[in-house]
Structures are given as C-alpha cells and as structure tokens.
Amino acid sequence: GESVGLHLPTLSVQEGDNSIINCAYSNSASDYFIWYKQESGKGPQFIIDIRSNMDKRQGQRVTVLLNKTVKHLSLQIAATQPGDSAVYFCAENIVGGGADGLTFGKGTHLIIQP
Amino acid sequence: KAGVTQTPRYLIKTRGQQVTLSCSPISGHRSVSWYQQTPGQGLQFLFEYFSETQRNKGNFPGRFSGRQFSNSRSEMNVSTLELGDSALYLCASRARERSDTQYFGPGTRLTVL
Numbered sequence: 001g002e003s004v005g006l007h008l009p010t011l012s013v014q015e016g017d018n019s020i021i022n023c024a025y026s027n028s029a030s031d032y033f034i035w036y037k038q039e040s041g042k043g044p045q046f047i048i049d050i051r052s053n054m055d056k057r058q059g060q061r062v063t064v065l066l067n068k069t070v071k072h073l074s075l076q077i078a079a080t081q082p083g084d085s086a087v088y089f090c091a092e093n094i095v096g097g098g099a100d101g102l103t104f105g106k107g108t109h110l111i112i113q114p
Numbered sequence: 115k116a117g118v119t120q121t122p123r124y125l126i127k128t129r130g131q132q133v134t135l136s137c138s139p140i141s142g143h144r145s146v147s148w149y150q151q152t153p154g155q156g157l158q159f160l161f162e163y164f165s166e167t168q169r170n171k172g173n174f175p176g177r178f179s180g181r182q183f184s185n186s187r188s189e190m191n192v193s194t195l196e197l198g199d200s201a202l203y204l205c206a207s208r209a210r211e212r213s214d215t216q217y218f219g220p221g222t223r224l225t226v227l
Contacts, residue, residue: 032214043218101159
C-alpha cells in the first residue's frame with residue numbers, strides 16, 4: 001500500500017508465490033492508472049496500465065484491478081521470480097485534460113525470498 | 115528503438131552553483147516530462163514540454179526551468195543549488211501530447227554538497 005512519511009512499505013514473498021501490491025489514489029477525477037517497476041539504479045519501467053472504463057486488465061504474469069468506488073488499485077504478479085524484486089509505484093493521471101504530469105504513490109518494495 | 119537517454123548519469127555540485135541536465139526522448143516522441151525523485155517526497159512532477167513549449171508545470175520554485183529543442187531533446191536547469199535539490203532527476207517521453215504512456219530514462223543522480 002501507500003507509504004507514510006519516509007518509510008516504504010515492504011512486501012516479502014516466496015519465489016513462485018503470487019504477490020499483490022495495493023495502492024490508494026486520491027483524485028476522483030483520475031481516469032488513467034499505471035504501474036511502474038523501479039529497480040535499484042534505474043528509472044521506472046512501465047508494467048501495465050488501465051483506464052477507468054475497465055476494472056481489470058491482464059498482461060504477462062501481471063493483472064491490474066481497479067475499484068473506482070473506493071479509489072483503490074492493485075497489481076497482482078503471478079509466480080514471482082527473483083527479477084521481480086523492485087519498488088513498485090502506482091501513478092494516476094487525467095486523460096485529455098488536467099495536469100499532464102503523473103501523480104505517483106510512494107511505492108512498495110517487493111522482496112522475493114528464495 | 116533506443117530508449118530515453120539522460121546525461122550525465124551522476125553529478126556533484128556545491129550550494130549556489132547551477133546545473134544543466136539533458137534528456138533525449140525515444141525517437142519520434144515529441145513530449146518530454148521531468149520528475150524529481152527523493153526518499154522523502156517520492157516522485158514529483160516538474161514540467162512537461164511538447165513541441166518546444168512548456169505545457170504544464172509542477173509545484174517547484176522558479177530556480178527550476180527547462181526547455182525543449184526542435185529535435186525534441188530537452189534540458190532542465192537548476193540555479194542557485196540548495197542541499198535539498200539532491201535527488202534523482204528523471205526524464206520521461208511519450209509519443210504525443212495526449213498520449214498517456216510515459217517511458218522513463220535512467221535518471222541523473224545530482225548530489226549537492
């Protein structure tokens with residue numbers, strides 16, 4: 001979930017297990033949501049996105065769920081691998097209007113245990 | 115297709131100096147956005163340029179400025195550096211002004227002493 005202050009929430013899972021990372025967004029006008037993965041020393045890498053007219057979208061080993069009623073977003077990673085270890089950020093935006101900049105959550109640190 | 119590139123990757127400056135960072139977007143992308151990433155504040159939007167024009171600006175002081183060239187390459191400048199400006203500065207490009215997927219570069223790590 002979202003962090004408070006300086007501390008990043010940490011999620012530790014066993015290799016091969018499924019993981020779920022949660023995010024609460026703040027702007028009810030946001031209609032476009034993205035998940036990014038950031039490895040140490042690298043920039044954020046696009047994983048998957050979803051628009052507000054959908055509540056679920058699947059990619060390769062990843063699924064994003066959107067609940068607009070409670071302004072909640074989640075990222076599910078199936079059969080986690082060591083390479084999935086990273087910080088995961090959700091980001092929100094307004095399509096076609098509003099600020100063009102993405103608003104990011106604080107991030108969740110996913111640790112894969114061998 | 116090559117990704118977003120940023121130069122330099124690391125930079126050390128002292129308080130009061132100014133710094134210029136460079137970003138080359140993905141070929142064919144016309145929009146470039148800049149973000150600041152710090153442990154305390156996370157990722158924060160600085161500004162976005164499209165076709166050499168600043169389209170939007172985040173909540174940063176006027177010491178932070180940028181520009182975009184006709185080839186879509188962008189620079190950002192920070193004047194009168196403060197210790198709190200130490201951060202990872204990330205550049206992201208997207209294909210069109212209203213195209214939503216932004217692709218990030220590796221960032222420039224700025225340390226202000």
